[in-house]
Each structure stands twice: as structure tokens, then as C-alpha cells.
Amino acid sequence: xYFIHKASSINCQKAYQHDNIFRDLIxxxxxxxxxxxxxxxxxxxAALRRMSTILKNSLCAAHQLxxxxxxxxxxxxxxxxxxxxxxxxxxxxxxxxxxTLSPTAFIQSTHNTIAGQISLALNNHGYNMTHTxxxxxxxxxxxxxxxxxxxxxxxxLLGAAEEYIPFLDRLSDVVIPHDYPLSQGVSFxxxxxxxxxxxxxxIQFFNFKNPxxxxxxxxxxxxxxLIYNGAKDESIHVKNQVNISQxxxxxxxxxxxxxxxxxxxLKNNPLANKVIxxxxxxxxxxxxxxxxxx
Amino acid sequence: MSELKExxxxxxxxxxxxxxxxPADIQDxxxxxxxxxxxxxxxxxEFIVLLEQFYGIKLADPSEGKAVFSSVNSLAEFIEKNKK
Numbered sequence: 001x002y003f004i005h006k007a008s009s010i011n012c013q014k015a016y017q018h019d020n021i022f023r024d025l026i027x028x029x030x031x032x033x034x035x036x037x038x039x040x041x042x043x044x045x046a047a048l049r050r051m052s053t054i055l056k057n058s059l060c061a062a063h064q065l066x067x068x069x070x071x072x073x074x075x076x077x078x079x080x081x082x083x084x085x086x087x088x089x090x091x092x093x094x095x096x097x098x099x100t101l102s103p104t105a106f107i108q109s110t111h112n113t114i115a116g117q118i119s120l121a122l123n124n125h126g127y128n129m130t131h132t133x134x135x136x137x138x139x140x141x142x143x144x145x146x147x148x149x150x151x152x153x154x155x156x157l158l159g160a161a162e163e164y165i166p167f168l169d170r171l172s173d174v175v176i177p178h179d180y181p182l183s184q185g186v187s188f189x190x191x192x193x194x195x196x197x198x199x200x201x202x203i204q205f206f207n208f209k210n211p212x213x214x215x216x217x218x219x220x221x222x223x224x225x226l227i228y229n230g231a232k233d234e235s236i237h238v239k240n241q242v243n244i245s246q247x248x249x250x251x252x253x254x255x256x257x258x259x260x261x262x263x264x265x266l267k268n269n270p271l272a273n274k275v276i277x278x279x280x281x282x283x284x285x286x287x288x289x290x291x292x293x294x
Numbered sequence: 295m296s297e298l299k300e301x302x303x304x305x306x307x308x309x310x311x312x313x314x315x316x317p318a319d320i321q322d323x324x325x326x327x328x329x330x331x332x333x334x335x336x337x338x339x340e341f342i343v344l345l346e347q348f349y350g351i352k353l354a355d356p357s358e359g360k361a362v363f364s365s366v367n368s369l370a371e372f373i374e375k376n377k378k
Contacts, residue, residue: 046332049311100347102309103339 002146003196004189004291007260008061010035011185011248015260017064022265025242031183031249032164047121050104052084054163054186055117061188062118062157072153074128076115077141077160079252080168080175081132085109087165114161127153135176135281138187138256139203139289145191146200159188160256175252176281179231183249187256189263198266201274201290208284217288224272225265227258230280238276245281255279259291266293299370306366309344310337322367330365338363351376 009015089105115128138160164184262275303317
């Protein structure tokens with residue numbers, strides 16, 4: 001069994017160091033306006049000056065979940081990674097014709113930057129990994145975290161992070177068609193085998209060749225709340241349903257925030273027992289994650 | 295030379311993202327690494343890029359770096375001596 005001990009998110013909602021996120025969800029006027037966090041109180045100035053939005057927010061969320069015991073593993077999922085630094089690096093290549101390349105943008109744009117930077121900042125020498133699997137990035141990171149717990153790692157920092165740059169607007173429909181504005185956010189969790197109030201029961205992956213299979217799994221789960229992030233399915237009859245993209249905007253790993261909202265809902269509603277997080281951002285590849293009260 | 299030093303200070307702030315500093319905060323003889331500005335090895339690489347990008351100077355001998363990058367004074371002297 002995999003238990004969620006704590007969660008922390010930073011996006012356009014009031015989520016950072018905030019309880020009862022589900023109750024206070026609002027449709028934001030500006031999906032890109034991130035909740036303000038006092039970075040300087042958590043990150044040394046020398047490190048802060050090099051960090052892009054995604055790194056600063058990931059590190060602040062990680063700091064919030066720190067315990068006296070070091071993390072045994074730091075595992076992150078991201079659909080598009082550190083876009084600010086990637087864009088900066090590519091622009092430098094274009095302008096300088098590869099003659100004089102700034103090392104910082106290159107270092108921070110590489111694949112494992114997020115988990116790696118958190119490890120460096122926390123002086124952590126355990127396993128760290130950043131997974132990139134398009135709309136499944138968080139779910140693949142979650143599976144890696146579950147495997148880490150199975151392998152005996154008892155304190156796993158699991159997260160997902162996404163960053164917006166204006167250039168994305170030009171690629172918007174290539175990334176994936178979506179109904180809500182492009183946005184950004186990070187969500188992190190402390191996962192452990194040590195029992196806690198709420199745990200992760202299962203995760204299943206589906207090819208959307210047979211939508212009936214997904215509907216059956218959702219109906220058979222008898223959840224108190226269904227949180228999805230793609231298109232609404234009118235044939236699914238779960239009384240409480242929330243489209244998390246309405247509150248976060250569209251980013252590839254917003255199912256991680258859905259898990260945070262589900263966790264928060266169970267924590268604050270003693271009569272509720274189960275929440276489904278249905279990642280249906282993609283039409284072809286979908287997942288169903290169940291968390292429940294233990 | 296003093297104009298070059300002021301330009302260098304502005305370039306250091308810009309290139310190394312020292313956004314909380316102004317050129318007036320960097321004294322000419324202040325150590326840039328260690329206890330002075332507290333720069334690190336990645337900043338040393340940024341200095342190599344800065345020299346090449348703005349002054350067309352390639353640091354031929356990397357062992358020179360420690361002395362050249364020690365302060366704004368030493369950087370300015372090195373640029374004056376080597377600029378094309």
C-alpha cells in the first residue's frame with residue numbers, strides 16, 4: 001500500500017500551505033497568475049538567481065514536504081520540462097551560431113533538471129529521476145514512486161511540474177487540443193509505506209479503443225468524487241464530478257493537482273471514502289487512479 | 295579604463311542574473327569568487343562566454359582563469375591587454 005502523507009501545490013489556485021483546497025477552488029481570471037510564494041525565505045539567493053519559474057516552485061513545494069528524515073527518492077513527471085531555459089538556450093544557439101553558449105541555460109534545460117536540482121538543493125544523495133511521457137508524465141512518475149516504495153524506500157518525494165512560455169501558444173493545438181487556456185503549475189507529494197489516513201489504491205492505463213471499459217471501471221469503483229481533466233463524458237453518472245482543467249487551465253501534468261485536490265477532499269470530508277482521478281487529456285491514452293481513505 | 299569597469303559590472307549583473315545588485319554594489323577590487331560576490335564554478339564558465347561574446351577574447355590557458363576572474367580590476371586589465 002502507498003500512503004500520501006502530505007501534498008503541496010503551486011498554481012493559479014490558493015493551494016500552497018492551504019487547507020481545504022477543494023472547497024476554495026475558483027475559476028481564475030488569469031490562469032497564468034501563480035500564487036505568490038516567498039522564494040527568498042526558502043532558496044539561497046545564489047541558487048535562486050539561476051532558477052526559472054518551474055524550478056523555484058518545485059523546490060518550494062519540496063521544501064514544504066521535507067521531514068526530519070531525508071527523502072529516499074525524488075521522482076518527478078513533466079510533459080514539457082524546463083521551457084524557459086530551453087528557449088533561452090536555443091535562442092543563444094541561434095544568435096551565436098554555437099560559438100559562445102551560456103552553460104547555465106544548457107544545464108537547466110536538460111531532461112533531469114527538476115529532480116536533480118531538488119536533490120542538489122536538499123543535499124540529497126538518493127535516487128532521483130524526472131519522467132517525461134506527455135500526458136502520462138505524472139502517472140509514470142507515480143508508478144516509479146510505487147516501485148521505489150516496493151523496493152524499500154520509505155520516504156519518496158513524488159511530483160509533477162509544468163512551465164508556460166508564450167511560444168507555447170503557437171504550438172498550442174499541436175501539443176494537444178484543449179478547452180482551457182494554457183497554464184502552469186507544480187504539485188508534490190510525500191509518499192510512504194508508513195500508514196496514513198489516505199492511500200493510493202490503484203492505477204490503470206487504457207487505450208481509448210473501448211470507452212465502455214473506462215466507464216465500467218469508473219461506475220464499479222463507486223467513488224464519492226470523480227476528478228477528470230479532459231472532455232466531459234455525459235454517459236458517466238457519478239454525482240460529484242469536477243473538471244480540474246477549469247480551475248488550473250491546461251497543462252500536461254495537471255492530473256497531479258487533481259490528486260492533490262482529491263487528497264484534500266478526503267481529508268476534509270470524513271464521510272467520503274474514494275476519489276477517482278481520471279486523466280482523459282488525451283483521447284487515445286487515459287488512466288484511472290483511485291485514492292481512498294484507509 | 296573606468297568606463298570599461300562600469301560596463302563590466304553591468305554585464306556581470308546581467309549575464310549572471312545578479313538582479314538584486316547594482317553596479318555600485320560591486321567594488322573594483324572586491325573578490326568575485328568566495329567571500330566577495332560569492333560566485334561559483336558555473337559563473338566562471340559564464341565569464342569565459344562573456345569575454346568571448348563581448349570582447350572577442352578566448353581564454354587560451356584555462357589556468358589563467360583564477361587570476362583573471364578574481365576582481366573587476368583584473369578582468370579589466372586582462373581585457374585591455376588582449377582585446378582585438
